[in-house]
Amino acid sequence: MSRPEHTGPPELFYNEKEAKKYTANNHIIEVQTKLTERALELLALPDDEPCFLLDIGCGSGLSGQTLSDNGHYWAGVDISSHMLDVAVDSEVEGDLVLGDMGQGLPFRAGSFDGAISISAIQWLCNVDKKSHNPIKRMAKFFTTLYAVLARGSRAVFQLYPETPDQLELLTQQAMKAGFTGGVIVDYPNSTKAKKLFLCLFTGPSNQPMPKALTGNEVQQNNQVRFESKREKFREKAIKKGRQWILDKKERQRRQGKEVRQDTKYTGRKRSKAF
Amino acid sequence: MKLITHNMLTSKILKNVVTGYPLKIHAVKAELKKADFQPDFIARMIKKIDYKTLYQAAETLGYAEGMPKTEILNEEDMNNEETLKKLHEVLLEIEVIEGDLECPETGRKFPINNGIPNMLVNEEEL
Numbered sequence A: 001m002s003r004p005e006h007t008g009p010p011e012l013f014y015n016e017k018e019a020k021k022y023t024a025n026n027h028i029i030e031v032q033t034k035l036t037e038r039a040l041e042l043l044a045l046p047d048d049e050p051c052f053l054l055d056i057g058c059g060s061g062l063s064g065q066t067l068s069d070n071g072h073y074w075a076g077v078d079i080s081s082h083m084l085d086v087a088v089d090s091e092v093e094g095d096l097v098l099g100d101m102g103q104g105l106p107f108r109a110g111s112f113d114g115a116i117s118i119s120a121i122q123w124l125c126n127v128d129k130k131s132h133n134p135i136k137r138m139a140k141f142f143t144t145l146y147a148v149l150a151r152g153s154r155a156v157f158q159l160y161p162e163t164p165d166q167l168e169l170l171t172q173q174a175m176k177a178g179f180t181g182g183v184i185v186d187y188p189n190s191t192k193a194k195k196l197f198l199c200l201f202t203g204p205s206n207q208p209m210p211k212a213l214t215g216n217e218v219q220q221n222n223q224v225r226f227e228s229k230r231e232k233f234r235e236k237a238i239k240k241g242r243q244w245i246l247d248k249k250e251r252q253r254r255q256g257k258e259v260r261q262d263t264k265y266t267g268r269k270r271s272k273a274f
Numbered sequence B: 001m002k003l004i005t006h007n008m009l010t011s012k013i014l015k016n017v018v019t020g021y022p023l024k025i026h027a028v029k030a031e032l033k034k035a036d037f038q039p040d041f042i043a044r045m046i047k048k049i050d051y052k053t054l055y056q057a058a059e060t061l062g063y064a065e066g067m068p069k070t071e072i073l074n075e076e077d078m079n080n081e082e083t084l085k086k087l088h089e090v091l092l093e094i095e096v097i098e099g100d101l102e103c104p105e106t107g108r109k110f111p112i113n114n115g116i117p118n119m120l121v122n123e124e125e126l
């Protein structure tokens, strides 16, 4: 498969025709939705709280749509006006800004509760103009990203690096900007399903890294995961049985949160007599 | 561009600009688009937004009526349903469709077309 990054700058590759083709493709919609759901899980946002998120390289809003479906609000930045115009046409709920992440993010400090970026930052490795210096652009991007995130929040990037060097360079520049964290490889043993996520923390470095997926997980409560969370925010979950607690703890472990071990007492009613 | 985004946008990426905030709004066309009211979200955002900037922006667009006239919102405002509803409208429902944003320090203008502010700058401006 040829890489779009080889064909020229992103604002030219994602022209009107490509933007429409991309957004109408069912396979692409499905893939981007799944990647965003996983990124959202890795963001480990506080449970059941609608957040204000940044979507970097938001394109026509496929990734953002998943954020909205999960009850969050978002602003997106993209360098292709054609992709953003398609987002406007599809009436996405997020707000859109035309900008180049390599020039820095134009927001004030602490604006966002988290950031995601789906299939976009590998573009930062490109040299599309004579004046482009990828390392300088990465440094500008990560330092401004660090600043626009609320303290303690995360940024999760799903990316397609062309070489291991590219991934290392991006990670290095992120750490230089003050982030901690690292790379998570889901389904490492499958060439087709393998996916890379750069998971960055603004908080202390002693946070456990989230667990990668291997494909051997017990399938848990898909229904709950895919129904719109909007409703859930309104009428907060009332029943908290054992399975509910186990599911929630498993989710939190995969997000890299510290969770108490399950025991036979988990989810049991405590006896009143003490 | 919704006012929630305007409340966060700066022109700091420009060379020699210190804060680049708030950006002055020149609106040619604005619209009101209904959005679901989520009081939890508005209450959460109140702690993050710069209220003075929000008030001024709403005033420029002619929607300030009904907003508390103050520099900073207090506990009472945050628990008042009517206030939250008004802030919801101002933050999430009003959209600037055409116009521009002006850097308060350099006067550099960023055009807004089709509801999208264009924050791209030339390499010489960085």
Ligand SMILES: C[S@@+](CC[C@H](N)C(=O)[O-])C[C@H]1O[C@@H](n2cnc3c(N)ncnc32)[C@H](O)[C@@H]1O
Pocket: A010, A011, A014, A032, A056, A057, A058, A059, A060, A061, A062, A063, A077, A078, A079, A080, A083, A099, A100, A101, A102, A117, A118, A119, A120, A123, A124
């Ligand atoms: C494969 S698309 C993904 C879009 C969206 N995140 C999704 O999941 O559908 C990659 C996007 O990254 C954007 N992009 C590439 N380089 C960029 C840059 N320097 N600044 C902002 N966006 C950029 C492209 O314009 C394109 O819309």
